[in-house]
Amino acid sequence: MPTTLNEIHEMLTDKGLANEIEANGRYVHTGSATEVYRDPDGEQGMTIVIVSDEEGEFIRIIAPNLYFNNDGEHELAVLQTCVQVSQCTKMIKCHYDEADGEIRMEIEIPLEDNVLSQRQLMRALSCIVETVEKFDACFRSAIDDGKATVAMVLAQHKKQARLASLIQEASETDVEQLIRQLEFANETPSSTGASRHAVH
Numbered sequence: 001m002p003t004t005l006n007e008i009h010e011m012l013t014d015k016g017l018a019n020e021i022e023a024n025g026r027y028v029h030t031g032s033a034t035e036v037y038r039d040p041d042g043e044q045g046m047t048i049v050i051v052s053d054e055e056g057e058f059i060r061i062i063a064p065n066l067y068f069n070n071d072g073e074h075e076l077a078v079l080q081t082c083v084q085v086s087q088c089t090k091m092i093k094c095h096y097d098e099a100d101g102e103i104r105m106e107i108e109i110p111l112e113d114n115v116l117s118q119r120q121l122m123r124a125l126s127c128i129v130e131t132v133e134k135f136d137a138c139f140r141s142a143i144d145d146g147k148a149t150v151a152m153v154l155a156q157h158k159k160q161a162r163l164a165s166l167i168q169e170a171s172e173t174d175v176e177q178l179i180r181q182l183e184f185a186n187e188t189p190s191s192t193g194a195s196r197h198a199v200h
Contacts, residue, residue: 002056003116011118027051032129037136040068046132048125059109059116061124066132067139069101074146078103081135081142084150089131091124103139105131 005021008028012019019030028050038044051060069078075098082094082103091107107124109116134153141147 003052003059003111004056005050005052008050008052008059008116008121011116011121014118015122022049030125032125034129034133036133037066040065046129048128050121057111057113059111061107061109061121061128063105063128063132065102066105067103067143069096069103069143072098072101074142074144077142077146077148078139080148081138081150084148085131085135085138088150089127091127092131 005025005028009019009021012028012030017030017032019028021028029047030050031045031047034044034046037046039046046063046066049062049064051062052058053060069075075096078096082096086092086094093106093108095104095106096102097104105128107128109120109124135150138149138153141149
């Protein structure tokens with residue numbers, strides 16, 4: 001049984017998400033607020049379109065026009081970033097259009113004889129938003145500086161997750177000791193009086 005755009009519209013509305021079916025009935029237009037990501041106009045938030053193909057048996061959820069590599073520079077870093085993000089994130093496909101420099105993300109859901117559930121839809125939307133937020137700095141670094149930094153971001157997130165796990169498992173005394181150790185490790189040479197370049 002196919003999933004129609006009207007059904008997708010009703011699922012989004014039920015979740016309180018503003019959306020509308022595009023004039024010629026080809027897709028549902030919605031969006032999401034963001035904390036880190038800003039669109040090419042400098043505004044917080046991102047556009048998302050949901051397309052129903054093959055008579056509702058194939059759903060595509062697309063975040064278009066996320067970034068633009070307008071001058072075509074640093075294409076290798078941009079392509080490498082797209083590939084790495086796609087490889088390390090479930091469901092996500094990251095696309096780079098060499099013609100106009102557009103970078104977008106997409107999730108494809110082959111339904112066949114099944115019906116798209118509201119839970120599936122919301123999970124896919126959350127996945128796209130979380131991925132954009134997580135790797136925003138990576139895409140900007142690739143476009144602006146030609147540096148592929150996905151591996152570094154993944155390592156940082158892994159360390160943060162490990163630290164959170166240790167804190168959750170630790171006793172109150174252990175947590176206090178860990179905080180003191182981190183504070184000591186983050187002290188600058190000038191704060192300990194060890195700097196040889198202090199300005200007096």
